[in-house]
Amino acid sequence: MLAAEDIDCYFVSPEGEVLQALDQVSLAVEDGEFVCVVGPSGCGKSTLLRVLGGLDAPSGGSVRLRPGLSVVPPVAFVFQDFGVLPWLTVRANAAFGLRMAGVGRRLSDRVADRWLGRVGLSEFADAYPGRLSGGMRQRLALARAFASGSPVLLMDEPLGALDPQTRVQMQEHLLELWQQEHKTVVMVTHSIDEALLLGDRVLVMSDRPGTVTDTITVPFPRPRTAGIQDTPAFARLRVRVRQALRGSRPGIPAQRTDGADARTDGGTE
């Protein structure tokens, strides 16, 4: 289980200005649960993930993570900007998490190759990431996170750099992978459809300082397929999340709300 209580997060600029990124954020993620986080740009979603994963210490509040039994790192990140290591081959990048956990080269490579196959990068296993496109790098980052064997995945817009078609493909793929592997996932996304398709719950965050303003439980039974997106129930939930997002930004001129909305809805439609 992954739980955060009353997380506050402040950043102090070199000029001494204080910026509050997170305000009293609490959440609890069950083992094997898939939680999606949506919210306007700059509201602190990435910051929340970093705090959950222990990369940043919160200014207040606490994070609890059930300690894993294995040698693998307790959480695996998929960063918004991929975090691919340019000097390692695609295979070595995919194997990175395991290598860092002390797993031998032969075994790590074997696991990495399997995951590269699953994200469609087998052909590039021996190439360096400099030759990959943005979407391919993102798939590599996904392969690395899954290959690491960590029970918890923290994903920051893992499909954000993909074109709509590939994105839909990868969503279905992710759905399948997760249904097989049953990882605990917290995923930030800008696409409402993606959040509803993949998540068990959708957390809606407010504009900065970010707080969780709404939690929407997604009732669709597992295993799901992409087909549920065409059902009326799905459409109703979509409206619900959209309204929650709109309501999460009080006091913002209508025009900007519309602009931000277009971005929030983008991706799968």
Next chain:
Amino acid sequence: MSIRPQTGGEEAVHRAVRGARRDAARAAVLGLAVPLLLLSGWEAAARTGVVDALLFPPPSRIAAQLAAMTADGELGGHLAATLGRLLPGYVLGALAGALTGFAMGVSVTLRAALGPLFAALYCLPKIATLPLLLLVFGLGETPKVLAVAITVFFVTQINTLAGVRRIDTRVLETARSYGASGPRLLRFVLLPGAAPAILTGLRTAVGLAVVVVVAVEFVASDNGLGFLIWNSWTLFRPDRMYVGLVTVAVLGAVLSAALAVAERWLLPWQAARPPLFAPWRTLLRARTPRS
């Protein structure tokens, strides 16, 4: 996702390959033709008396002198003496510089303690320390090797430090998030991350090391290529002097080329980078309408 072209695209592939080959061939021809042209101009000018052949002996005479000095082993002796100072000094300075730079890169304390000092010393012309070295170590080989080592040390240190400091923070963060630490962090992240900058430092250092070893041999040696050049001046033998100059130039070029090869071998991920500037031809072609 195949990178193989569809049928009909084959011709385009051939054209691209041919274009790349032509670019490479053109670069090679230009690289050879320009020096050859300059040399033959010099030869003609010296023979016709346009330039004073006493000061600028024609290349053919220099070549003959070079052959003679190679045959009687004199040139080999000087070259060996210079290499005997250059190589140990270079290796010593490079190792110490890379280690120090690396340690300063990862340790805040070391950086605070040594940073300002090294920054100040960096600007000191290292050849100026030679008298001090001679004073301390006498007239043997040690001060000459050390003069080279000191020069190489500072260039390597400063580049290595910058290389470690400039590793992408996002990469470091990724490594941290996957629990990289200790020797694994060093091997998978810090060393390869700093490697390009270290090699840049090593390449700059080669040129400076050659300068310093020649300068040292000017004043404090009775053998070596520097001595050959200086001694030829005092004896007024420009042809011998040119032999020394040419040998130094070739030595520097060979060492730089060796490092360039090492670089390509050590940094395979950088090979994929496209050239900085597109050839002018492609830029020009883009403007002309296609038929």
